[in-house]
Amino acid sequence: MKAAATDRPRKRGSRGPTPAGDVSLRDVAAQAGVSPATVSRVFSGNASVQDETRRKVLKAADELGYVVNGLAKAMLGTAPRILVLIASELNCPEFTELAAGAEQVAHDNGSCLALALTHGDPAVEQAIIERMRQRRPVGVLLATAGTNPYNITAMRAYAEALKAVGATLVLCGQTPMADAPDLHCVGVDRAEITRALVHHLYEGGHRRIALLGAGDHAAGRQSLAGYKQGLNELGLAFDANLARAVRDDVESGQLEALLARSRPNPPSAFICRSDQIALGVYRVARDSRLSIPDQFAIAGFGDSFFGREVDPALTTVRVPYAQVGEQAATIALQRLDDQDTDAPSSVAIAGEIIPRPSTRAEAVRF
């Protein structure tokens, strides 16, 4: 099958790199008795080739087992460039949906999705971007954007470094940042949904509402803003002790719920930045034999499927993360030179509260 390539004697004057050993377009041309250009035309599809010729070429290609070399096309810019997705970890449920959405769009455009993980380390993130620049991706989706330490300077530097090699940076998981309108963002409006959750809990009779997830990242900042606004609208006082930064795991939720309980004038409701955090609060409620939602109302975020399995079922926020991934990929893939406008496009995705018994006085059975 590789005979043609292997047997082809290297020209005497050859000083280039060793051939890959693959069957090349020229091998097919020789076999079919046509010029390389004709073979190229057959496989590009867009030029006109006589049926007879096309058949000959396809036959020869089939015999030799020819497969177009996408790497060569990539160098010429005639193959779709790859799309890169950078995330912190894969184990958060929302991420997988996002990746699936991005993958879908990438593949529909003939591109493919490359995955890179930072493990929460900004230095690794920077190294990844630097390395990916060499691969000339069409774009980079930065899914760590929402939960990384808030650092617009770094984001802007990334965007410019990528733009220099023709790649578009899209920050995923957060709505447009007021102080950086030049950056592409796709994500949930955490401020609005948090505001709505405050109202939801208030209507359930709660007056001391804690926020677990007010860290110094985009999601945390937005949540805090919406939280404050909600309290303000309802005439509730803001208590800094109730707005907490937490890591995103069950244990952190458990710890924070315990800490909250130990304070004077403890909260009776918790808005959690994720369903996992919420599970930690459940643990405390169970261990302390507190009734949910009367003594402990709990709202999560992400609509993880286990939220329906816990007892009582968990109120949460559904976010179409697949859409986030799709939108982000779409922005990254659209050729920016198509339009003269260099205007960044951003998309805010709305979340939806899914009310369940964990926040309702009358525990309705599902």
Place this chain on the structure above:
Amino acid sequence: MKAAATDRPRKRGSRGPTPAGDVSLRDVAAQAGVSPATVSRVFSGNASVQDETRRKVLKAADELGYVVNGLAKAMLGTAPRILVLIASELNCPEFTELAAGAEQVAHDNGSCLALALTHGDPAVEQAIIERMRQRRPVGVLLATAGTNPYNITAMRAYAEALKAVGATLVLCGQTPMADAPDLHCVGVDRAEITRALVHHLYEGGHRRIALLGAGDHAAGRQSLAGYKQGLNELGLAFDANLARAVRDDVESGQLEALLARSRPNPPSAFICRSDQIALGVYRVARDSRLSIPDQFAIAGFGDSFFGREVDPALTTVRVPYAQVGEQAATIALQRLDDQDTDAPSSVAIAGEIIPRPSTRAEAVRF
């Protein structure tokens, strides 16, 4: 920044494709007053270049914002080829661990991990492989292998098609297949762990043990084999009605548990192919007010974190999926031409039963 590239007048005779517009090695050479070869040597790192010259080159490169073009290197075979991971969906927890492990190894080798999803459609799978062949990956990890319809002919065809372009196929999620020793496999020994689970449930007093997950895929076949062996060792009769093929979601588990209940001589214990299936059985237990584990013993698979949150906590099987990903990636990345042996390497990873109250008569509090 792009000045050098843009201003460079195209040679009169040029008929090639339009230049990418990037700063190239030649631009740097011109700026530094050296030959392109020297610049190449500086960035390749392995050749000897005078310190003085190196400095000049790096300075010029920095001024122009030069970034090595990995696509050109890829074509020459001097850049690491990509590693492809094909999966059905992303939403199963074990998959994310696997991907993370593979990503780690890929990046440590200077490669990168491309993700592709089949959505359970074999036709899509085939199309993906065909397309990926063009990108000349170093290898393809097929994570759908364990749960796809059992089809060795197709696997072997994939392996050969990939080998023709220099790529290695590794089947993930299943132990070596007895009838296809020529295929690389990395995965959990489902037979052994299922056998162990049968014994575990037997010791808990159960004599009617159902298997939810005996479908016609590699994992199902192996599970069934281990299930039968376990029953046999314990002198229990095999009842085909108790070995069921199920889809991998909560609802399917629920349905199967209901069906099992409606049979004469129903089972009192369930070995589930995943924790999600197990959750479905929990639903039935809860709805029918059956006590777990006395009337309904339940064992899952995968050690999903929510297994600790349900009540009583779920007995499950922990599998080091990250290791599966790492091993698979390692096999794919190792240059096969290093050794003359074409012998396929396969790795069997052992699972570990994590006993929890859902299968124990005396419900120990964790």
Place this chain on the structure above:
DNA sequence: TTGTAGGCGTTATCAA
């Protein structure tokens, strides 16, 4: 419709 040839950005060989 087909062939010719020059070029994409890089590397390897040979010669200096």
Place this chain on the structure above:
DNA sequence: TTGATAACGCCTACAA
């Protein structure tokens, strides 16, 4: 240590 050059596999402007 450095430079000139052909080559990797493909594409496209132009000529035939």
